[in-house]
Amino acid sequence: MRITSAEVAALLLSVKVSLFSLVVMLPPGLLVGWLLAKREFRGKSILNTLVMLPLVLPPVVSGYLLLLLLGKNGPIGQLLSNVFNIEVIFTPFAVVIAISVISFPLLVQGIIAGMASVPTELENAARTLGASPLKVFFTITFPLAHRGVIGGIILGFSKSLGEFGATIMVAGNIPGKTQTVALAIFEAVHLGQDISAFRLVLISTVLAFISIWITERITISNNRIY
Amino acid sequence: MSENTNFLLNIRKHFGNFTLDIDCKLQEKVTTILGASGSGKTTLLNCISGTLSPDEGKIVFGNQTYFDSESKINVPPDKRHLGYIFQEGYLFPHLTVEKNIRYGQSRLQRKNRNSISQVVEILEISQLLERYPNQLSGGQRQRVAIARALAMEPQLLLMDEPLASLDGGLKSRIIPYLHHIKNEFEIPIIYVTHAINEAMALADEAFLIDDGKITASGEPNQILASPSALPIAHLTGVENIYSLPVASSDQQRGITELEIGKQHLVIPYIDVEIGKSVPVAIRAEDIIISLEPDLPISARNILAGIVDEVDDQTMLSILVEGQRFSVKITHEARQQLEISKGKNVYCVIKANAINLLWQDS
Numbered sequence: 001m002r003i004t005s006a007e008v009a010a011l012l013l014s015v016k017v018s019l020f021s022l023v024v025m026l027p028p029g030l031l032v033g034w035l036l037a038k039r040e041f042r043g044k045s046i047l048n049t050l051v052m053l054p055l056v057l058p059p060v061v062s063g064y065l066l067l068l069l070l071g072k073n074g075p076i077g078q079l080l081s082n083v084f085n086i087e088v089i090f091t092p093f094a095v096v097i098a099i100s101v102i103s104f105p106l107l108v109q110g111i112i113a114g115m116a117s118v119p120t121e122l123e124n125a126a127r128t129l130g131a132s133p134l135k136v137f138f139t140i141t142f143p144l145a146h147r148g149v150i151g152g153i154i155l156g157f158s159k160s161l162g163e164f165g166a167t168i169m170v171a172g173n174i175p176g177k178t179q180t181v182a183l184a185i186f187e188a189v190h191l192g193q194d195i196s197a198f199r200l201v202l203i204s205t206v207l208a209f210i211s212i213w214i215t216e217r218i219t220i221s222n223n224r225i226y
Numbered sequence: 227m228s229e230n231t232n233f234l235l236n237i238r239k240h241f242g243n244f245t246l247d248i249d250c251k252l253q254e255k256v257t258t259i260l261g262a263s264g265s266g267k268t269t270l271l272n273c274i275s276g277t278l279s280p281d282e283g284k285i286v287f288g289n290q291t292y293f294d295s296e297s298k299i300n301v302p303p304d305k306r307h308l309g310y311i312f313q314e315g316y317l318f319p320h321l322t323v324e325k326n327i328r329y330g331q332s333r334l335q336r337k338n339r340n341s342i343s344q345v346v347e348i349l350e351i352s353q354l355l356e357r358y359p360n361q362l363s364g365g366q367r368q369r370v371a372i373a374r375a376l377a378m379e380p381q382l383l384l385m386d387e388p389l390a391s392l393d394g395g396l397k398s399r400i401i402p403y404l405h406h407i408k409n410e411f412e413i414p415i416i417y418v419t420h421a422i423n424e425a426m427a428l429a430d431e432a433f434l435i436d437d438g439k440i441t442a443s444g445e446p447n448q449i450l451a452s453p454s455a456l457p458i459a460h461l462t463g464v465e466n467i468y469s470l471p472v473a474s475s476d477q478q479r480g481i482t483e484l485e486i487g488k489q490h491l492v493i494p495y496i497d498v499e500i501g502k503s504v505p506v507a508i509r510a511e512d513i514i515i516s517l518e519p520d521l522p523i524s525a526r527n528i529l530a531g532i533v534d535e536v537d538d539q540t541m542l543s544i545l546v547e548g549q550r551f552s553v554k555i556t557h558e559a560r561q562q563l564e565i566s567k568g569k570n571v572y573c574v575i576k577a578n579a580i581n582l583l584w585q586d587s
Binding site: 122140 | 310314374378
């Protein structure tokens, strides 16, 4: 049985929104990860809690909260609709927002783990050698934290590919528009299209397996020189 | 340091129960700060380098104010241009030796950058430039760390126990490099250590630091004679340290005699002019106690003294010409010789058990 065009569309959409979310969320992820790993400031634990909240909240709850914010009567939704004449809800853009919120904690956790493993003394040494804080970040902290960062990227990306609960709340399940792989599986099972569901399940599982395997390889690899 | 680049340190920094309270002026080219671990030495260097901010005070190097709590000046570490050599080296593990050494050069304008060949040559690391830090031995790593600090052309070098992580043999191999640096670069050095011999090998002036405060300062020779140096001497495992003037020296007989009051202390020959003081160290267990002065033995020194103190354990304190000798003997020996306070005894010391702490080069 050949893969159907609807299944291909769902797969492509999942990959596209996940990549887009990653590109958008990586810079704030690095900033927040660096703040949480390397800085002491007031409200640090509140920031940490806010960032990690979607990890423990049921995704449906996160999605519902997003719906309240982004919906026609929500503060952000009203702003977007009045000022820019944009409707976010039930668009691919809503998918991006949903998966970004859900996968952000995983991305940040990897980045924090990577950056916390870089000794402060090395960064101080770089400062005494004339490097500004920004230069220290790009030449010392980031390169030495790269394993954690890549780990966070892969886990976050995998989470994005499979996100279901928040997506269906804010983006609905519109084939060809907002239907990601997870939503397509849900629909296929719902309609009794077991073979279609099975194909998508297989593809998702293989993708997830590959990401975790790559993460493991990177985190434990000793083939690098340091 | 020349007269117009002296270094004013006035620092107070609290950590829980510990308080660093320093007020001093460094004036010489190489200043040694000597103190036990936990005495605040590294905290002091971190305050100077700017990686740590004092609670209050002033840090002024020549005409540059690095820190002044009153006028709220706190120059960040990257703008102080001080070379900092750490005990653990802290080389960047993801960069080759060459890139490590060049790291601090990017602050210099391209046309002003000297090649790194001079430091590479002096520290003999040209073979190592392509390697990564984890491919280096401890001694090589520390030489690279020194080169990295020198290559940034700092106006001052801070050294935090640069030899402490190396074992004895390696230490003595790095010390000549430090001498080279002192002689070939016009950079003042602040050298922090708890090891008397390595510190004094370089120092023009010395400060003793204990529990966050400076307890003595002056020429290295004078410092060691001061009572406050004793705890540090004990730390390094040498109980007896004296600075004694040379009375006579005989190369043919292979001995030099030092004056200790009216008596003489014979040590292996050294090439030092008569009248000059040299620092010597004797371990407490290398001294034998005798009740008789005329002994048919090879030891060259039999010094008359009086028992001044007897502790509960095995240590005796004996006064020889006003100098205090700590001596370790067994409880049984003490009972047999009927050692008690005020008793006249003789300290028997082999010439070869007396170590020269350092010699001016």
